[in-house]
Amino acid sequence: MNDESMKYDCQVIQDLLPLYRDDVCSDNSRRVVEEHLKECHNCSSIYEQLNNTVMDDKLYQEMSGVLEKHAKMERRHSVTVGITIGLILMIPVIVCLICNLVVGHALDWFFIVLATLLVVTSLVVVPLVTEHKKALWTCLSFSVSVILLLLVTCIYSRGDWFFLASVSTIFGLSVVLLPFLAGSISFPKSIRKQKGLFIMLWDTFWLYAVIVMCGFYISMPSYWKPAFEITSISVILPWILFLLIRYTKLTGLTKAGISLILFGVFAPIISDVINYVLYGVPNWTIPHADLLVWNNDTVNSNVYLLILVVFVTVGIVLLIAGEWNRHGKRH
Numbered sequence: 001m002n003d004e005s006m007k008y009d010c011q012v013i014q015d016l017l018p019l020y021r022d023d024v025c026s027d028n029s030r031r032v033v034e035e036h037l038k039e040c041h042n043c044s045s046i047y048e049q050l051n052n053t054v055m056d057d058k059l060y061q062e063m064s065g066v067l068e069k070h071a072k073m074e075r076r077h078s079v080t081v082g083i084t085i086g087l088i089l090m091i092p093v094i095v096c097l098i099c100n101l102v103v104g105h106a107l108d109w110f111f112i113v114l115a116t117l118l119v120v121t122s123l124v125v126v127p128l129v130t131e132h133k134k135a136l137w138t139c140l141s142f143s144v145s146v147i148l149l150l151l152v153t154c155i156y157s158r159g160d161w162f163f164l165a166s167v168s169t170i171f172g173l174s175v176v177l178l179p180f181l182a183g184s185i186s187f188p189k190s191i192r193k194q195k196g197l198f199i200m201l202w203d204t205f206w207l208y209a210v211i212v213m214c215g216f217y218i219s220m221p222s223y224w225k226p227a228f229e230i231t232s233i234s235v236i237l238p239w240i241l242f243l244l245i246r247y248t249k250l251t252g253l254t255k256a257g258i259s260l261i262l263f264g265v266f267a268p269i270i271s272d273v274i275n276y277v278l279y280g281v282p283n284w285t286i287p288h289a290d291l292l293v294w295n296n297d298t299v300n301s302n303v304y305l306l307i308l309v310v311f312v313t314v315g316i317v318l319l320i321a322g323e324w325n326r327h328g329k330r331h
């Protein structure tokens with residue numbers, strides 16, 4: 001066999017190798033391949049490699065199969081535990097249902113027990129039986145059941161505080177939980193890139209809702225104006241910080257520097273600004289500071305002055321560091 005025909009054969013053989021390996025070629029082809037592999041070192045080593053990768057593939061498939069099976073078993077196991085706990089929780093529900101009917105001839109405090117157990121269920125059973133977005137479903141069912149508990153307790157005690165309590169609860173839970181849950185919420189495509197903005201708007205809305213509910217609850221005409229003024233002044237700083245951090249193209253150090261300076265200026269004067277807006281008389285606290293004298297007259301002023309100086313100084317240092325960094329990178 002000369003080199004030319006050998007090369008041609010090699011190509012044909014190498015094309016046939018996968019079929020030969022899977023044992024799906026004709027008898028004739030198999031014989032040709034087997035004969036060629038005996039003679040040709042090159043092709044037989046290619047065949048070996050092919051077999052090795054097949055072995056790797058098989059091993060990999062088996063391994064991921066085992067892992068998958070294990071994960072499935074774990075899931076089934078936790079669902080079983082979840083359902084069992086759910087059934088156990090049904091026992092007090094039934095006992096209380098009967099007791100309430102027998103003793104009170106009606107269902108009233110039973111609903112409090114039921115709502116309380118729903119809160120427990122949302123925290124214990126829901127994370128066990130849900131497969132995807134555990135945290136989201138747990139927080140959602142927890143929030144709903146807490147509000148339900150507020151409702152039945154309010155009805156049972158003939159209170160008029162349900163809306164105030166539930167709106168405050170939604171506000172508090174939103175502020176604490178939403179930043180962590182944002183990742184697992186499927187936002188509509190149009191606002192997906194504006195998650196932060198959406199959360200800020202949502203929190204601000206509920207903050208004002210709390211203020212409105214308080215207004216209805218205490219129903220004093222003099223409440224509304226100062227309440228809205230104080231709230232609006234107080235949300236300015238969080239909004240400025242959010243817009244600065246989220247929407248400007250500054251470096252991290254520069255953002256941190258500006259944020260600290262803003263906080264350092266804002267925090268010590270906010271109560272003075274609110275007082276000024278409410279009473280129309282300017283009465284600034286910081287000018288009364290005297291760091292050598294610490295008594296009832298100066299302690300507020302001194303603390304405010306220290307906050308101002310420390311935060312603004314650290315902020316300026318960060319700004320300089322940021323500039324330095326940018327300068328250094330350019331060269």
Ligand SMILES: [Zn+2]
Nearest residue numbers: 010040042043
């Ligand atoms: Zn060959």
